[in-house]
Amino acid sequence: MCELLGMSANVPTDICFSFTGLIQRGGKTGPHKDGWGIAFYEGKGCRLFHDPNPSVDSKVAELLQKYPIKSNIVISHIRKANRGKVELKNTHPFARELWGSYWTFAHNGQLKGIKKEPLKEFRPVGTTDSEHAFCRLLSELKRKFKDRPKDERRLISEIEKLLSILGKKGVSNVLLSDSKYLYAFCSTKLAYITRHAPFGKARLIDADMTVDFRKHTGPKDIVTVLATQPLTKNETWHDLKAGEFQVWKEGRLFYQKP
Template identity: 40%
Template sequence: MCQLFALNSNAPTEVTFAFTGFSARGGATGEHADGFGLAFHDGAACRHFVDDGRASDAALACFLRQHAIRARTVLAHIRKATQGSVQLSNCHPFVREWQGRHWSFCHNGDLKDFHPRMNGSHLPVGDTDSERAFCFMLQELRRRFRRRVAPGWQVLAPVVAELAADISRHGVFNFVLSDGQAMYAHGATRLHAVQRKHPFATAHLVDRDLALDLGAANGPHDRMVLVATEPLTRNEPWAPFAEGELRVFVDGEQVWQAAPKRLPVRVESARGAPAIASVLAA
């Protein structure tokens, strides 16, 4: 199965250190060698790199380890194909525009018999369950929020939680989603998070014999959250998500959280109104 990594920060931050450890799993310390990708959100726009090679040694991955691109939100993914062949169109992150912002999405997991009705507003380019789930979520958000002005994460978060719970009925659905304003992370089976802020420690990678003095790399007011399938460093307090938990991060802080107390019950919502909040513990 794939692995994902994401960062959300209150200041433009580089991820070359974390990506050095993460990308080793794409063919060196891990078997996720069927493609990789990164999305760097810079305001409403996103800079997007995908490749169907091995993240551990592909030329593009080497370039991205050596040339820092600073961004407030970064999503990264290394792929081990479960559904869909090894090809560019199946590499995460997937990117789409909705309401004048780029949205990006990475998935770890496997959805069975997931063939929702698609109205054509966002359609998959490749043939993975992951891209289908992303397009379906954007389609449903678009359907519920037809107004031109984009709703904020406060309005979107309960709907994303509802959609995540719905789609999770089809299998394992760990994902990270962002529009550059907020980062939504959903844990199903394997997802971990850690926050870094002053005073910063020295971080040691799990996958490489490499350490970084975070105090030298960051200022006293910098603050960031890292999310990953498995912890990337071995001396930081990574904590797992609960099953079915959705967390929202803005400016390097968790601002919203919901985990189902019991299996969510699908309620048809009025347009724009989150329907499942009553069965979620916010």
């Protein structure tokens, strides 16, 4: 399987602390050593970094631990390959353009029979069932809506429906973004924590690292972090239920089902 990491914040925020914890699980404290990737949104722009090497040994990951890219939305993924070879083209998150926005998708799980489903405008580059599922999802959105719906609830409802369908094909934990929202779907395992004033200290589980958020945040900052498993040992994380769908905007929970 794989592990996911996501962030939604109301101010541009770096994810160096959480990312440092996650990448230890890519070959040191966890077996997810078959590549990794991360997407940073800056407005409608998106920076993407991928590496097929274990994240714990990656020079690119080492750079990103020290280079505090500030973003409102982040999606990251460390891979334990089950379908598709260990290659750069198979590293998540995957990215495509739809309605003039970059969409990114990271997935944890296996989807039975997904590759038999036809695709139209969007095609996978790699060989994973995850990328095929992403292309299928975007194809269905484009078929349903010629342009992005002005009523955001219609779009959110359709995404929830499509991710729920994926969830019935096997294990399917998903982080998805369109530069405006961070969408999350839990099939088996996903947790979140929302940090806001008064901020305190946090200690990583997988590395000897502590951060005092009071030194790095303002009184109005709101930052939500999602992960396959909690990354800190002294904070209370909240588990999503099986089948739960969430939409985050600027660090706040915008929509939830059920």
